Amino acid sequence: MSLLDDPNKTESLEGLAITASGLDRNGPTLVPVDRYISPEWAAIEAEKVWPHVWQVACSVDHVTEPGDFYEYRCGWISILIVRGDDGELRAFQNACRHRGNAICEGTGSGLEELRCPYHRWAWTTEGKLWQVPNRKGFGHLDNDDYALIPAQVDTFGRIVFVNLDMDAMPLGEWLEGIPDDLSWCPLDDYRCSAQVITPMPSNWKVVAEGFSETYHIQGIHREMLGHIDDVDAPQKLWHRHGMSYQNYGVPSPRLGKNGTPEVVWTTWLNNMGERLGIPKDTPAPDVPEGLTMQDVIAQGIIDHCASQGVDISMHDNVRICAISQYNLFPNASMLFMPDMFSVLSSRPGPTPDESQFVMMSFRRVAPGAPRSTPLTAEVPAGTDFGFVMNQDVGIMKTAQRGLHQPGLTHLALSAEECRVINLHRNLDEWCGAGDSAR
Ligand code: FES
Ligand SMILES: [Fe+2]
Structure with a gap:
């Protein structure tokens, strides 16, 4: 047995x-x-x-300063980890709310906004939609309805973890x-x-x-x-x-x-x-x-x-x-x-x-x-x-x-x-x- x-x-x-x-x-x-x-x-x-599940994504050193970002990929999963202008670490599903394009790739710094390269919809580093080119063509479009989809992010020491499931237990409990x-x-x-x-x-x-x-x-x-x-x-x-x-x-x-x-x-x-x-x-x-x-x-x-x-x-x-x-x-x-x-x-x-x-x-x-x-x-x-x-x-x-x-x-x-x-x-x-x- x-x-x-x-x-x-x-x-x-x-x-x-x-x-x-x-x-x-x-x-x-x-x-x-x-x-x-x-x-x-x-x-x-x-x-x-x-x-x-909570997954290891990157290090705090990848996302220390406002405007730093890191794209975490796991199979088809793509999560964007962003240090906001307010110093908060946030994570979003890396999908444009227009036609789904991945908004950022790789890692870098100096982001002032999250702008999809395809048709240039743009969100603040806090994930709020703020700009839609040729907005009139969409009819009524409320920015609040098209925020980036959040994911969970937390750190253990210098390790950044992410979890797509917003209902998942906190990282501290998970560990x-x-x-x-x-x-x-x-x-x-x-x-x-x-x-x-x-x-x-x-x-x-x-x-x-x-x-x-x-x-x-x-x-x-x-x-x-x-x-x-x-x-x-x-x-x-x-x-x-x-x-x-x-x-x-x-x-x-x-x-x-x-x-x-x-x-x-x-x-x-x-x-x-x-x-x-x-x-x-x-x-x-x-x-x-x-x-x-x-x-x-x-x-x-x-x-x-x-x-x-x-x-x-x-x-x-x-x-x-x-x-x-x-x-x-x-x-x-x-x-x-x-x-x-x-x-x-x-x-x-x-x-x-x-x-x-x-x-x-x-x-x-x-x-x-x-x-x-x-x-x-x-x-x-x-x-x-x-x-x-x-x-x-x-x-x-x-x-x-x-x-x-x-x-x-x-x-x-x-x-x-x-x-x-x-x-x-x-x-x-x-x-x-x-x-x-x-
Ligand atoms: S797919 Fe992102 S703006 Fe069109
Ligand atoms: Fe070994």
């Missing part, structure tokens, strides 16, 4: 810490492959999920226990450096799930085993969302005697040396008596931040090295560290076999630092995203091909993949899937 077959058993997972050592299980959780390849399932998601869990983190003291969007030849869930478990570290990221404890990485589930706490700067227990301090150092520099700001081939320093290589690395990160005027010395050494990862239903993963964080999300594409992968990167700054101007770019498939991310992206292509083979009917998931399971349990609820998970 699978977790998806037995809702009571699923409930019992909530709030538990689950590690690679596992949980008593009677068998794998089975998920039908249809969810990844069938246009019918994608259509259900397009109707039941995407118009109703469940995540804000409390992140109480150690000064969420406002980060700025966005980049948002990169790239096409992926796989379903959006294949992408999201690639960032929802650490099981694959011993598969495709074996070079990371030198500096991460992938075996005792506790996970937690709320109802919609999940988290994984990953201790970095220590070797995987899988390495046994081979997990020496030198291995921790060299693999760290190879995979995340930029956090120390030193060349990848810097020889391993001596570890002072009573300290560990994790302490040495943590001090290196503190020093590197200090050299840029950023004090992170208030965090302990384990926290400085560790990653706290939050998987947000349905499609986003936020990876927090004291010196940086990133948000990885996937958006559905025109077919179930296509999606967009979006990476947003943030750096810690001194309190009160000015906004950043994030590099925002769409880049082609095949772009080099760095060694580890290239491994993730590479496997997402072959994963989608395998899912199309007619003999494969279900995925078989471990308790260690509980955040993937939780995504499907929530999809069951949202899509009214009922028995399809059996």
Whole structure:
């Protein structure tokens, strides 16, 4: 029997810490492959999920000043996020009330009004219609009847979320226990450096799930085993969302005697040396008596931040090295560290076999630092995203091909993949899937 077959058993997972050592299980959780390849399932998601969930759109740095705007796209959904002349952040469905044209594309600044380029209807940055060329031809047309259609927008730290559903619960409630869990983190003291969007030849869930478990570290990221404890990485589930706490700067227990301090150092520099700001081939320093290589690395990160005027010395050494990862239903993963964080999300594409992968990167700054101007770019498939991310992206292509083979009917998931399971349990609820998970 699978977790998806037995809702009571699923409930019992909530709030538990689950590690690679596992949980008593009677068998794998089975998920039908249809969810990844069938246009019918994608259509259900397009109707039941995407118009109703809170979604990561952009950073506060994209829309800080009056006149800043950002167009968020997710499948056919297009939402315009605008900082109004009054300083308020607003969101609108990106559709002209004349013949529906999308009013703005991309991101930018200096908007004084929202003017559709097609026939030049114009709205204030608050969404009020104020100008209609050749108005007489429409007969009586009341501006108040043709305001832009609003959407919900809210922020969590420096992350902007949107929701098309004006009746959806507030973002703070949607996030469940995540804000409390992140109480150690000064969420406002980060700025966005980049948002990169790239096409992926796989379903959006294949992408999201690639960032929802650490099981694959011993598969495709074996070079990371030198500096991460992938075996005792506790996970937690709320109802919609999940988290994984990953201790970095220590070797995987899988390495046994081979997990020496030198291995921790060299693999760290190879995979995340930029956090120390030193060349990848810097020889391993001596570890002072009573300290560990994790302490040495943590001090290196503190020093590197200090050299840029950023004090992170208030965090302990384990926290400085560790990653706290939050998987947000349905499609986003936020990876927090004291010196940086990133948000990885996937958006559905025109077919179930296509999606967009979006990476947003943030750096810690001194309190009160000015906004950043994030590099925002769409880049082609095949772009080099760095060694580890290239491994993730590479496997997402072959994963989608395998899912199309007619003999494969279900995925078989471990308790260690509980955040993937939780995504499907929530999809069951949202899509009214009922028995399809059996
Ligand atoms: S479609 Fe926008 S003004 Fe005509
Ligand atoms: Fe990965």
